[in-house]
Amino acid sequence: MVAAKIAPSMLSSDFSNLASEAHRMLSFGADWLHMDIMDGHFVPNLTIGAPVIESLRKHTKAYLDCHLMVTNPLDYVEPFAKAGASGFTFHIEASKDNWKELVQKVKAKGMIPGVSLKPGTPVEEVYPLLDDENPVELVLVMTVEPGFGGQKFMPEMMDKVRTLRKKYPTLDIEVDGGLGPSTIDIAAAAGANCIVAGSSVFGAPEPAQVISVLRKSVNEAQITN
Numbered sequence: 014m015v016a017a018k019i020a021p022s023m024l025s026s027d028f029s030n031l032a033s034e035a036h037r038m039l040s041f042g043a044d045w046l047h048m049d050i051m052d053g054h055f056v057p058n059l060t061i062g063a064p065v066i067e068s069l070r071k072h073t074k075a076y077l078d079c080h081l082m083v084t085n086p087l088d089y090v091e092p093f094a095k096a097g098a099s100g101f102t103f104h105i106e107a108s109k110d111n112w113k114e115l116v117q118k119v120k121a122k123g124m125i126p127g128v129s130l131k132p133g134t135p136v137e138e139v140y141p142l143l144d145d146e147n148p149v150e151l152v153l154v155m156t157v158e159p160g161f162g163g164q165k166f167m168p169e170m171m172d173k174v175r176t177l178r179k180k181y182p183t184l185d186i187e188v189d190g191g192l193g194p195s196t197i198d199i200a201a202a203a204g205a206n207c208i209v210a211g212s213s214v215f216g217a218p219e220p221a222q223v224i225s226v227l228r229k230s231v232n233e234a235q236i237t238n
């Protein structure tokens with residue numbers, strides 16, 4: 014049994030009130046806060062960097078689940094550790110040549126290493142990072158093309174989740190993009206336990222209810238499987 018983690022994506026929050034938005038989500042039952050870091054190069058959008066993580070950290074002890082959509086993740090390890098990031102999830106497409114060094118440095122700096130893969134990247138590409146003597150602790154399966162919130166969930170990505178869950182029963186498997194009450198059951202049944210949800214949570218009249226639906230679906234799927 015792997016614990017459900019519901020992680021509202023702060024990309025959908027009001028950035029001008031980030032701390033209060035974070036507190037609001039935590040009071041609604043969020044386990045983690047998902048922070049989308051985009052460099053305008055790896056993806057065609059530019060969001061936040063270490064200074065914003067540092068500012069938010071002063072207001073909360075919550076787990077900051079940082080998703081780095083950046084071309085040179087190694088350059089971000091030191092500043093993100095200093096800023097108070099909790100999880101550091103980089104993209105395999107950006108770290109094919111240096112993931113070993115990256116994982117080692119992320120761990121040495123006290124953060125939890127995770128690896129993410131874009132929809133077009135085969136799941137086999139992350140096996141070496143999981144089978145290594147110094148493995149990543151989370152795999153983030155993108156269920157939209159990275160870069161923007163509010164896109165449509167890609168159910169065909171569930172094959173990756175199913176394959177990973179079968180091979181790694183206790184792994185944290187995160188899904189990100191287009192998750193909400195209408196798509197959670199398929200993701201939970203496939204074996205995802207960490208659920209990122211931006212627009213479905215922030216756009217809901219009662220975000221707490223959406224968070225609770227997401228959690229219930231993950232917990233029920235785990236009992237059934």
Ligand SMILES: O=C(CO)[C@@H](O)[C@H](O)COP(=O)(O)O
Binds near residue numbers: 080191212
């Ligand atoms: O990483 C990303 C987008 O690249 C995500 O974290 C999105 O921000 C999720 O937003 P929704 O699809 O849930 O609106």
Ligand SMILES: [Fe+2]
Binds near residue numbers: 022047048080189
């Ligand atoms: Fe994300």
